[in-house]
Amino acid sequence: MPHFTKPAEGSWTEHYPELGTEPVSYADSTSPEFYERERAAIFGRTWLNVGRVEQLARAGSYFTKELDAAGTSVVVVRGMDGEVRAFHNICRHRGNKLVWTDFPSEETSGACRQFTCKYHGWRYSLEGELNFVQQEQEFFDLDKADYPLASVQCEIWEGFIFVNVDASNATPLREYLGELGKGLEGYPFHEMTQVHKYRAEIGANWKLFIDAFTEFYHAPVLHAKQSVSAESAKVQEHGYEALAYGIDGPHGMVSSWGGMSPPKDLNMVKPIERVLRSGLFGPWDAPDIGLDELPPGLNPSSHKAWGLDSFLFFPNFMLLIWKPNWVLTYHYWPTSYNTHIFEGACYFVPPETARERLAQELAVVTFKEYALQDGNTLEATQTMLESRTPVETFPLNDQEILLRHLHHTARSYVATFEAQTHPTPASA
């Protein structure tokens, strides 16, 4: 008997019949050739979240983002007019990377009045116009107006900055984010400006880590040693069931209970959690964020045990909104078919007291320890998926619907794109 109501079809998965229920192949996660097709069909054509507006506090604030999977590096900057723009990070003269510090492959940020290329000193305004050419008279009929920085589509949703490197893209960001995005509008993300960011290089396909974070079926088992033993035995016996799942286009969400913030029984948690009143689910004493009621997209089943909702905005942006008024984001940036950079960021309302600061520290460090276990387990998964075992397909249960949907979406993006660009589709 399920603890929480499932759709009339009997399962969440069968509620979305295009997903099927059969075992799934992970050939899409072990092939250099398929990864190249994903780069063209997915990362080269979809809206990618690269940061938040708070990173660009004033005119001239900028940051760079390495988009290896989309085949470029972008510089995102707030112009003198206050607008946020994105450009390919390349000088129009001879192709040097325009903005970098010390190491060309590392991301950087700062504030400036204009961009100056390190190579020959060409200068560009914050709006991308070429303003100065060293020894301009040596060139042949050079009109600076013909050499602005190459712009990248850039739009903002609820303070999250997205870029789309497909110059022919005709889908506005809000339309792309669909019903799941719309349902979150009005949430006060801008109140959560206390940010802790983490980064890891992971030896696994980007989709495999998303898989790990879009199901909580693993949590009672893999993370058993994170809890005190009575609690661990209890959660393993019950297993995991979500309150609800939602899918709209390429995006998905899971709504979960969150009985640990605060826990029903204080003996279930570690001694320091009892004193600091915080843990994996965040500080137990939620700060005021001026929200009388949740946006309609949160806690869609209106369950009183609600603890968090986790959204995957395809392809690689996860947004977790927790009941005690804090937010976690995950990004997965592929660097090859079996490696990616994982970024995790915790966003809190700025603490006013040391007690609040320590409660946030405990939530952040707990998140880090869980992520370390998850990351290491993935490398074990990738290695075996690539091995020459006779095992080819894998059964996914109803609590793993979002994985099924992710792999289904990635395969169909590739197939659709290739059908559009080649009259005879390449064989799968």
Added chain:
Amino acid sequence: MTTTSARLPADFADLEPYAGFALASERERYAKRIDSSMAELQAFYDAAMPRLEAAIAYLDRFSLDALADDAKHLLWLYCALVTVSFPVEVWRQPRVPDSGAASFDAVFEPAI
């Protein structure tokens, strides 16, 4: 800013032997944990944990963005207690179980 010569408020002079844990960043605190033996982590925890409420009461007398250096060191020390609490309270080893050589590094954190 030096992070190795921390000196704590006089009320917490008993924790001075553990002032080496008063490090400004999570990255340094985590590295200190990994480089310590369980006996060292346990000794720090046993000394600092009973003083946690007293430390919070002391620190909450000040504005977080205007802490004197000694108070700042005390807050760093208690951030380190948070880092150290996991091995001492649950795992009995400095690294989280099943994490192998995985790393997950802080690249941005709010300064204290």
